[in-house]
Amino acid sequence: MSRGKRPKWMIEIAIERMNILFERAEMEFERHPERSNRYVVLAKKLSTKYNTKIPDKWARRYCKRCNKFLYPGHNATVRLVNEEVNILCGECGHVMKIPYHKEKKNKRRARYESIKKRNDE
Template sequence: MARGKRPKWMIDIAQERMDILFNRAEKEYKKNPERSHRYIELARNISKKYNTKIPQPWNRRYCKKCYKFLVPGHNCAVRLINNEINIYCGECGHVMKIPYIREKKLKRRAKIDSYTFKKRDYE
């Protein structure tokens, strides 16, 4: 195939395949963790080949350093420290730090919006 961007239908199929692989990795983890790690490796290869992002729900479910599937309570620990989420990988010891200020702002704005709607209803 020529250089450049891939057609939309190819990207959609790649997204579906990555989603299927992550679902299978989640189901297989208890029985065979090595197989679930292999599924993550395959999903990353698809992502790189088609130059797409890994679907949003699965983006934080694998370690960015060792590329292993993460299951809280089994091989990773999740902590909330100083306005950020710390995900500690039990396989390699890497800590992924994700700020959650934006989520807090959205929640606060939703609360303010609901309050203003209630206030207007009474007027």
């Protein structure tokens, strides 16, 4: 294959395959955690080869440092600390910090608008 951008159909197949690999990783984690880690590595290789992002649904389900599949309650802990979600990898100790300002802001705005709507009626 020549250099340059890949055709759209190839990218769609790669994303579909990444979804399948992460779903399998989730199913296999209980019995074969090493296999689920291998699935994560394969999905990362696909995203690198086809220059695509890992789907948002799965982007927070693996450790960015050690490439292990994270399963909350088994090898990962999830905490809410100071308006951010901290995901701690149980394998290497890496902490992923994800802010959730937007969600709180949208919730506050929706509540304000509903109160305003009730007062207008």
